[in-house]
Amino acid sequence: MTATAPALPIPKAAPTVPTPIITLRGVGKSYGNHQVLHGIDLSIHKGETVVICGPSGSGKSTLIRSIAHLEPHDNGQIIVAGIHLTHEPQSIQDVRRELGMVFQQFNLFPHMTVLGNCTYAPRVALGMSERSATALAMRLLERVRLVDQARKYPSELSGGQQQRVAIARALCMQPRIMLFDEPTSALDPEMVNEVLAVMEELAREGMTMLCVTHELNFARRVAHRCVFLEQGTVNVDAPTSSFFDAPPTPRLAAFLDSRL
Amino acid sequence: MHYDIALAWSTLPQLLRGAAMTLAVLIPVLALGLVIAIPLALRRASPGRRWIAAGYVGFFRGVPSLILLYAIYNGLPQLAGIRNGPLWPLFSNAYFCAVVGLSLTHSAYLAEILRAGLQAVPQGVVEAATALGMRPNVIFWKVRWPIAARHALRAYQNEILIMVKSTAAVGAITLVELNAAANEVFEFTYDPFTPLLTAAAIYWAMINIIRLGFDAAERYLNAGQTRALIS
Ligand SMILES: Nc1ncnc2c1ncn2[C@@H]1O[C@H](COP(=O)(O)OP(=O)(O)O)[C@@H](O)[C@H]1O
Ligand SMILES: [Mg+2]
Numbered sequence: 307m308t309a310t311a312p313a314l315p316i317p318k319a320a321p322t323v324p325t326p327i328i329t330l331r332g333v334g335k336s337y338g339n340h341q342v343l344h345g346i347d348l349s350i351h352k353g354e355t356v357v358i359c360g361p362s363g364s365g366k367s368t369l370i371r372s373i374a375h376l377e378p379h380d381n382g383q384i385i386v387a388g389i390h391l392t393h394e395p396q397s398i399q400d401v402r403r404e405l406g407m408v409f410q411q412f413n414l415f416p417h418m419t420v421l422g423n424c425t426y427a428p429r430v431a432l433g434m435s436e437r438s439a440t441a442l443a444m445r446l447l448e449r450v451r452l453v454d455q456a457r458k459y460p461s462e463l464s465g466g467q468q469q470r471v472a473i474a475r476a477l478c479m480q481p482r483i484m485l486f487d488e489p490t491s492a493l494d495p496e497m498v499n500e501v502l503a504v505m506e507e508l509a510r511e512g513m514t515m516l517c518v519t520h521e522l523n524f525a526r527r528v529a530h531r532c533v534f535l536e537q538g539t540v541n542v543d544a545p546t547s548s549f550f551d552a553p554p555t556p557r558l559a560a561f562l563d564s565r566l
Numbered sequence: 567m568h569y570d571i572a573l574a575w576s577t578l579p580q581l582l583r584g585a586a587m588t589l590a591v592l593i594p595v596l597a598l599g600l601v602i603a604i605p606l607a608l609r610r611a612s613p614g615r616r617w618i619a620a621g622y623v624g625f626f627r628g629v630p631s632l633i634l635l636y637a638i639y640n641g642l643p644q645l646a647g648i649r650n651g652p653l654w655p656l657f658s659n660a661y662f663c664a665v666v667g668l669s670l671t672h673s674a675y676l677a678e679i680l681r682a683g684l685q686a687v688p689q690g691v692v693e694a695a696t697a698l699g700m701r702p703n704v705i706f707w708k709v710r711w712p713i714a715a716r717h718a719l720r721a722y723q724n725e726i727l728i729m730v731k732s733t734a735a736v737g738a739i740t741l742v743e744l745n746a747a748a749n750e751v752f753e754f755t756y757d758p759f760t761p762l763l764t765a766a767a768i769y770w771a772m773i774n775i776i777r778l779g780f781d782a783a784e785r786y787l788n789a790g791q792t793r794a795l796i797s
Contacts, residue, residue, distance in 0.1 A: 374697050402699045413694035417712045417787070426708070427698035459789065472694075479698055 325388075327352045327483060327514055328373065333382035335368055335538075342368045343538045345382065350483075350516055355509040357525040357546075358518045360535035361561065366518040369535065370487050373516070374405050387482055406476030410488040412468040414460040420447065420471050421456040424478045432479070439478070446474040450504050466497030470504055477508075484508065486517040522565055526550055534558045570760045577751045577761060584747025585768050588733045591661070591743060595668040595733075596726065602673035607680035619677065626674035632735045635667040639739040664736035668729070675725050683718030684710060716787050723780040727773050744768060 326349035335343040342365045350356050358366050372379040375391060375398045384391040387404045391397055415423050424443035428434040434442070447453045450470040460468050469489055476484060486505065490498040502524050509515055509528045519525065525532055525546065532549040534542035534557070542549060542558045553559040609619035626634070642648045642657050656662045687710050695705045737746030744765050751761035 376693055376697060399699060402697060405697065407694070407697040409690055409694060411688070411690045413688065413690040415691060415695070415709060415713075417716065419789075427695070427700055430704050430708070431699040431701075475698070 324351055326350055327387055328516070329383070329385040330369075330373075331383040331385075333369075333372065333379050333384060335365075335372055335377060335379050341538060343372070343379070346538075346540055348533065348540060348543065350514060352482075352514055353512045354530045355513075355515040355517070355528055356531045356533060357529040358516065358533045358535055359520060359522070359525065359561075360541075364535045365538040366535050367487050368538075370485050370516060370518055373485060374402060374407055376407075403479070404482045406479055406481035406484045408469070408472050408476055408484065408486045408489045410492050412460070412465070412472045412492070414468055414471055414475070416460050419457055419459055420452065420463070423460070423471060424475045427475070428478050442480075443474070443478050446477045447471075449477070449507075450474045464497060465493045466500045469493065469497075469501045473501075473504055473508075483514045483516065486515065486519065488518050488520070490519065490521060520565070522550075522562070534561065536561075568759070569763060570757055573751075573755060573757060573760045574764045577755075578764065580751060581744060581747050581761065581764055581768060584742055584744035584765070585772070587741055587747075588730070588743040588745075588772075591664050591668065591733050591736055591741065592730060594665050595672055595729065598665065598669040599672035599676050599729075602669065603676035603680055606673065606677035607684060610677060610681040611684040623674045623677050626670045627678070629671070631668060631671045631732055632738055634670060635664065635735055635739050638667045639663040660736075660740045663739060664741055668732060668736070671732070672725070672729055676722065679718050679721040679725060680714065682721070683714035683716075686717040687713045712787075719780065719784055719787070723777065726776060730769065730773055730776065 328348070328350040330346050330348040333343055333346040333348075334341065346369060358369065360366055368377055371377045373384060373386065373391075375393075378393055379391075384401075386401045389397060389400045389404070391401045415426065418426060421440065421443055424447065425434075425436065425439035428439040428442065429436060444453060444456065447456055450473055452467060452470055452474065455463060455467060455471075460471065463471065469492075473484075473489075489505070490501050493501065498521070502521060505515070505517070506524070506528050517525075517529075529546045532542070532544060532546050533540055534549070534555070536557055542554050544554055548554065549558070550562065553562055606619045606622060610616055610623065638657070639660060643654075648654060648657055691713070692705060692710060695709045700709070733743055734745035737743055737749070742750065748761040748765035752758055755761070
């Protein structure tokens with residue numbers, strides 16, 4: 307460099323506090339008179355991967371399902387991509403449009419091929435043409451490394467393959483946020499990693515993800531933040547490093563100890 | 567006692583006319599049964615107001631079809647309201663009564679078969695479709711129904727085969743179906759063996775044609791896979 311460019315004033319970025327893509331405020335949920343969620347506050351920012359863990363029955367599934375309105379919450383606010391989730395069909399539909407969901411039991415459509423599983427919802431819910439839905443599905447199947455299985459039926463695939471199809475199927479709706487509820491808990495141990503690898507890739511590409519999982523190594527490696535749910539309350543919500551290395555509560559410390 | 571081929575040949579047209587009556591009763595019964603059973607099964611498989619459907623299914627599965635046929639054909643005309651009402655031309659017709667009677671029984675059994683099929687659809691699959699933003703009616707017709715149908719197919723086949731044989735009951739209200747036709751030949755010739763064996767062969771042929779139809783349907787629904795898609 308010979309000439310120094312005149313020092314232009316660097317435009318100062320306005321100190322934006324980014325609005326979270328998911329906000330939960332005081333979310334409560336009961337089944338009959340059994341209160342499962344107590345005033346949950348949680349926010350997730352765009353591009354973040356947040357892992358939720360906690361003992362069985364602590365309300366992890368209920369929490370994640372209430373975001374997709376598979377379980378209607380009783381009180382508090384859920385805001386997804388700026389949309390207030392009410393019990394109105396339009397609001398529910400709009401929120402679901404932003405979410406992709408992956409379940410423990412895969413829940414593929416058994417009477418459709420892998421490709422059919424991936425293209426059906428985009429066609430009927432987004433009005434996509436068969437042609438563009440197929441092109442999109444093949445691209446996403448490529449990403450989960452299952453292009454060669456596209457014409458098969460779910461019953462012909464292994465559990466790990468089925469779960470990867472389920473991920474591709476959710477991605478075909480081009481969601482901004484992916485929700486996972488124990489995606490590897492129903493898998494044989496040798497298939498867990500192939501699914502986690504796909505999820506890790508997705509996280510690295512900047513997808514916003516909320517995962518319920520017991521795979522603590524995955525959490526340590528991939529999550530930006532971890533949330534420890536206990537008896538329907540957020541016991542800990544901390545950056546991954548302090549979550550594992552300096553657990554802020556004795557309960558979390560005990561939980562982590564029991565899982566080592 | 568021997569099988570009289572000459573007699574069998576000469577009375578074959580009579581038995582075939584009986585078989586035609588059997589089919590003429592069976593086919594509308596199967597169609598009507600499906601039309602009645604689908605809404606019943608939906609009511610039974612959904613929360614709320616289940617009791618009407620449950621009552622219907624409980625009642626018509628419980629009443630023997632023979633008694634039901636007698637009640638409709640011989641019992642209803644005892645009611646002045648029927649005898650003098652606008653429906654009398656229908657209820658005085660044995661064929662109409664036969665179709666109604668068997669449809670009531672068949673639809674009650676079929677409703678149970680369909681309900682069991684619908685309940686066998688994993689809730690998680692329906693939730694996955696919901697989370698994918700599919701509308702409830704799309705989810706019903708494109709996800710729940712096709713899966714339920716695959717579950718129900720075996721039981722439905724059984725029920726239809728039983729219905730084929732149940733059509734013999736309509737002989738009791740004067741319709742000359744296959745079984746009644748064989749009896750007529752017997753009463754005319756006192757040969758108990760030939761007409762009944764011929765009739766049995768015709769029933770057997772009908773049942774196996776239906777069975778082959780179901781096998782083809784099953785292959786189609788399983789998309790040529792060796793392993794059933796839904797077990
Ligand atoms: N549909 C339901 N009806 C009644 N109770 C339920 C239902 N679903 C979950 N629960 C109860 O809510 C609590 C939290 O369940 P869940 O969210 O599934 O926990 P987790 O996923 O953390 O194991 C448990 O006590 C469970 O028994
Ligand atoms: Mg759970």
